[in-house]
Amino acid sequence: MNLKNSMKNKLKRREVLRRGIAGLGVAGVGASILHSSVMSRVAEAATLAEANGKILVVLELSGGNDGLNTVVPYGDDAYYRHRPEIGLPKNELKVLDDHFGLNPGMAGFEGLFKDGKMAIVHGCGYENPSYSHFTSMAYWHTAAPNSGEEYGWVGRLADNLDPSGSSNFLVNVAARQSLAVRSQKHVPVVFDQPSRFMREAFFEEKEALDRVPDVGSVENPSRRFLLDIARSANDASELVRDAWSNYRSPVDYGVNSLDLPKVVSLIDSGMPTKLYYVSYRNNAFDTHVFQNNVHRRLLTYTSDAVAAFVRDLERIGRADDVALMIFSEFGRRVPENVTLGTDHGAANVMFVVGNGIKGGHYGEIPSLTNLAEGDNLAYTTDFRRVYQTLINGWLGHGDGPSILNGDFESFDMFS
Numbered sequence: 001m002n003l004k005n006s007m008k009n010k011l012k013r014r015e016v017l018r019r020g021i022a023g024l025g026v027a028g029v030g031a032s033i034l035h036s037s038v039m040s041r042v043a044e045a046a047t048l049a050e051a052n053g054k055i056l057v058v059l060e061l062s063g064g065n066d067g068l069n070t071v072v073p074y075g076d077d078a079y080y081r082h083r084p085e086i087g088l089p090k091n092e093l094k095v096l097d098d099h100f101g102l103n104p105g106m107a108g109f110e111g112l113f114k115d116g117k118m119a120i121v122h123g124c125g126y127e128n129p130s131y132s133h134f135t136s137m138a139y140w141h142t143a144a145p146n147s148g149e150e151y152g153w154v155g156r157l158a159d160n161l162d163p164s165g166s167s168n169f170l171v172n173v174a175a176r177q178s179l180a181v182r183s184q185k186h187v188p189v190v191f192d193q194p195s196r197f198m199r200e201a202f203f204e205e206k207e208a209l210d211r212v213p214d215v216g217s218v219e220n221p222s223r224r225f226l227l228d229i230a231r232s233a234n235d236a237s238e239l240v241r242d243a244w245s246n247y248r249s250p251v252d253y254g255v256n257s258l259d260l261p262k263v264v265s266l267i268d269s270g271m272p273t274k275l276y277y278v279s280y281r282n283n284a285f286d287t288h289v290f291q292n293n294v295h296r297r298l299l300t301y302t303s304d305a306v307a308a309f310v311r312d313l314e315r316i317g318r319a320d321d322v323a324l325m326i327f328s329e330f331g332r333r334v335p336e337n338v339t340l341g342t343d344h345g346a347a348n349v350m351f352v353v354g355n356g357i358k359g360g361h362y363g364e365i366p367s368l369t370n371l372a373e374g375d376n377l378a379y380t381t382d383f384r385r386v387y388q389t390l391i392n393g394w395l396g397h398g399d400g401p402s403i404l405n406g407d408f409e410s411f412d413m414f415s
Helices: 003-018 036-052 077-082 107-114 133-142 153-161 203-210 221-245 260-269 291-315 383-394 400-404
Strands: 055-061 118-125 170-173 189-191 275-280 322-327 348-353 360-362
Touching: 055 260, 107 118, 107 291, 118 383, 153 170, 153 275, 153 400, 170 260, 189 221, 221 260, 260 275, 260 291, 275 291, 291 322, 322 383, 348 383, 383 400
Parallel strands: 055 275, 055 322, 118 360, 170 189, 170 275
Antiparallel strands: 118 348, 322 348
């Protein structure tokens, strides 16, 4: 396909989305008549996406990233006393100021910070921290530490932003759905490989499953729900495959793209998605043994991918519309362990990246001499302050307290 035809098709798809039909994916339903209630929900989603234009992307670094060897407090001698072997010397760091430097592998983050496109939030955590990957991640996913919240904070945010539960409002790129996007009213679009995103079936069943026939008005609410879900699944998969097949970018994301090009492809295709969730998978940041080399590689891959993501958004003209939040389920203990690694800890750094960010440091810097129980950093910033900052300050939605079940002071982080 030549460039001219490609642009024509892209414009056609965007026009379909703008009119609110592509949430159902006309190609996915064949000749069937579009259900009026679903049409209405799709139109509402497209209208909402157009009205605000802001998109939030969340990147999870699974495994418990070592914040102290990510944003290194080289200006504090206590750092080197706690880490005589794995402490990173100033002359190797990407120096940010007279106190902090980034891990040597983080050239991409260095550029973003110095361009004023990155906020570093210090001391993020919560009361009575858990050192279990599963438990602590659940607390961050639900924004409800030490409780049993059923729905994820991103899912509750979707429900609050769009109570109608419109199609394609929430996307999770993953092998399996994250608790963070679990929602009462929305069905998240969850996929791993876009080209293979379709319902699994035997060959003989495929034609029947690809069609969701129009049966007119359906009185039974359970049957109506199942039909709507079937349509939504077919149509979302068609949209995702179409967006990915049309995505072409000269931007180099490095060794591990962290699924961020898939997010760009959907944004560029005109999907009415407001909330995206991706992750660095497989507990990669659990660096108990001989940490420094592997940790540097992980941070290089992350830094390269995030910097490329911003460049790719600039390429498609959407960099001003997207904010990216980066977190991990906990930090690491302050002292190095006997195997030249670090063990599960508590408070950590978070990052917020984007063209609309007021770059710099946020939050109180935790003490390296007055440690919490277990030789941990004492948290100084409730992580939900960052969530509320994004809900209120970025998405412009004033109902953060009801979503987070508490009122957490926002940072003045956005231009």
